[in-house]
Amino acid sequence: MNILGKFYADAKRRMEKQSDSSFRQELCSFFIQTIRSYDKSLxxxxxxAGQHWLDTHQLDTREDGVNWFYSVFALFDGSFSADMDFSDEDWDALDMIISESAESLDMNTVQTLLSVMVERHKFE
Incomplete structure (x- = not known):
């Protein structure tokens, strides 16, 4: 199992054990911790991205949240598939997040992230 699949399985298992009041923060923290282990530059x-989700996805279920973070991880990982997508608001936020961090990222990472956005016609 690759790290993306492991993240998904572990996040689902962990969120089942969290209370309604704590799963959001725990999921966000687990995502950040996993990215830290995967690639500190990200x-x-x-x-x-975690703060954006906390601020804007208050009504997401545990499953919605796990799926959202899985998709973000796939975007960061370069394995974002054709069946994955975000809302227009999420794409706008991710564009801003990537742009703000572009100088501290390696060029291949920036190029990979932006190429997905170009393919999806997320630039006006």
Whole structure:
């Protein structure tokens, strides 16, 4: 199992044990911790994406949250598949997050992230 699949399985298992009041913060923290272990250079992206989700996805269920963070991880990992997508608001936020962190990321990472957005026609 790759790290992305492991994240998904572990996040689902962990969130089942969390109370309704704590799962959101725990999921966000687990995502950031996993990204830190995977690639520390992605940490600013992970922290900003996590804060965006906490601020804007208050009604997400545990499953919605796990799926959202799985998709973000796949985007960061370069394995974002054709069946994955975000809302327009999430794409806008991710564009801003990537742009703000671009100088601290290696060029291949920035290029990978932006190429997905270009393919999805997320730039106006």
């Amino acid at each position: 940490l600013p992206l992970a922290e900003s």
